Amino acid sequence: PNVDMTGWKFDNDVVNSIAELLAIQNPKDGQRVAVTSYNPVNYALAEPYSPRGGGDFKYISALSSKNDGGVVINGWVRQDFGTPNPYFFGAYGDWNASAVTGNDDTVAFQKCIDYVLTTEPNLRAGGKRLMRLKAGNYNITTLNISSNNGWGFEIYGEGLYSCIWSDAPVIFNVTTEFTRFRSFTVHGVKDYSSYYTLGQTMFNFKLINNRADIDAVFNDVKLFKHAVAFKVHGRGLTFRNGSVQGDMFCDIVCDPSIIYDTYFSQGLEGSMRHYVFENSRTDGINTLFHISGTGALKDYINAMSIVNNQLLFVKTLISGADCTIRGVIIANNIGGGIWNLISVPRVDGLIDANNRWAYDWTPSNSNQFEIDSMYRLYAISNYARSVKITGNVIKGSRESLMVLGKDTPKLWQNFNASYNEPSTAVAGDSYDINISNNTFTNFANAVIASNVAMIDFGVGTLKDVKIIANTVKSPSTLSNKYWVLNAPTGIDSLIIKDNITEGTKFARQTIPYVAQLYASDTLITSVSDSYYWRDGDFIRGVAHVTATNITVGLGGLLTITLPTSTVIAENIAASSLAGAGAVVRMRGLANTPQVEIRTLDNRIRLMSNNGAHINATERLSNNLEFAIEFYYRVR
Secondary structure, three states, X not given: OOOOOOOOOOOOOEEOOHHHHHXXXXXXXXXXXXXXXXXOOOOOOOOOOOOOEEEEEEEOHHHOOOEOOOOEEOOEEEOOOOOOOHHHHOOOOEOEOOOOEOOOOHHHHXXXXXXXXXXXXOHHHOOOOEEEEOOEEEEOOOEEEOOOOOOOEEEEEOHHHEEEEOOOOEEEEEOOOOEEEEEEEEEOOOOOOOOOOOOOEEEEEOOOOOEOXXXXXXXXXXXXXXXXXXXXXXXXXXXXXXXXXXXXXEEEEOOOOOEOOOOHHHOOOOOOEEEEEEOOEEEEEEEEEEXXXXXXXXXXXXXXXXXXXXXXXXXXXXXXXXXXXXXXXXXXXXXXXXXXXXXXXXXXXXXXXXXXEEOOOOOOOOXXXXXXXXXXXXXXXXXXXXXXXXXXXXXXXXXXXXXXXXXXXXXXXXXOOOOOOOEOOOOOEEEEEEEEOOEEEOOOOOOOOOOEEEEXXXXXXXXXXXXXXXXXXXXXXXXXXXXXXXXXXXXXXXXXXXXXXXXXXXXXXOEEEOOXXXXXXXXXXXXXXXXXXEEOOEEEEEEEEEEOOOOOOOOOEEEEEOOOOOOOOOOOOOOOEEEEEEEEEEEOOOOOOEEEEEOOOOEEEEEOXXXXXXXXXXXXXOOEEEEEEEEEEOO
């Protein structure tokens, strides 16, 4: 426009509110009016309501019958307004949670949501469904984000200055796919003075068509005082750069009604995936992720990530009475006030790495540390497979690190009693468990009087366990510590090496076997009480055999069987030697024999001092007994 304003046309109509705008008689096409505020402002008040939701309007008679409550109101069309926000539709944003006073903004909020969903095409059609949550305190009940032509909707606010207050059973009921929420705060109560009062469900996600494609993302969102922050009936919840305080963060609901097909990403194994809690903090929460429901999808909870968080006062990270979690990563977290990490029946793929887990309090009395310690970190009642626990600092525990194949009782009472269910032991096949390079302080402290272990194993089978290079500090007053209770058997089933213990030593982890004494090919054993353990590439053990009433005149070279086959030891010169040993107890020979182990026969050979193989005919009586400590290479 020209600077001297020559030829300008002025519309000098200015009204105080939308009500005054609608009171204009016989408006003309093209008439423009400036509205100060959607709702009237009483400037006589000491603290008047701030003008909000106003703007420039232009009258278009062809739209006189249309009214969406904010953008087109009986022919008055809002001009140059940018991203829609609830103030355009009559929200006050004036809730005072201390005085518990203010206006209800539910209708205005819902009108804004509906406007965005109905006027903008979805993302796949090139639309941009954005809703702005400007600074304010909004008092609302239940809101519905619903669209039959879904795919795409986003609400973004102004951080701490955009707050929602609600005590509704469900605050946001979301039935559309691919939603985004960022930079605002939700309180599950309207009265902030009642600290221990919790709301119910903040966000309920379930698609209209019962597909599993939820795909909701939250960034810089803060959630306070909720029984359940999220109920997700399907896949895809990402929560980043936020904070939560309440009873449960996310309930992953596996409804039988959820539809899946044969395509991988939409099938049974791919439908329930991608649950992320990242770069966030908790300020007291009983359960982070919980799996519920009876649908088949409960056994395919995939790709769960809990990474780079500050986790304060969390009772358990992942729980569920009947579910299988697969491909879980828990890494680089700092945890304080932790009780339990995993409490589920089945685990198939878990990495717990580089975390600091603790239940920290400054002791106020001599028993404080005993009270404020973690329980079992892993309570798995059926089976665990492909589990790696490495690089963690774990401070204070009352029980074993992992309880596997045993009942998992309820350890605490949630605000919502339906969660944190107990689970009954079921026999399963557990394997490939690696516990390495962790530091434990006050492991299994004085609260526990019974046996404790790195793995307390119950029913089922267990193999391929490695417990390597851990540093374990535990109270010296306690005994009965084991690496594995009810240890597995087999050559590669248990490897324990390079661990450092301070305080009470762990019991040596042994595997029983039946050693047999032979005179050449004749078995002469009467009693065998023998055991061994795995030490890296070597087997070490004790063979204790007794032979009584040996047949008079029986001869043959004396050998004792080993628990496994052998390989040539690199540090022994003779090519067929696999190991050696020493006789610690002997009865029935004149001289204590030497011990060698060769790959030729995979047995302990009893040798004389001149290197000759001892024959049974050299015995002094018809009774023989040997207790031999041995070691040999197995790979």
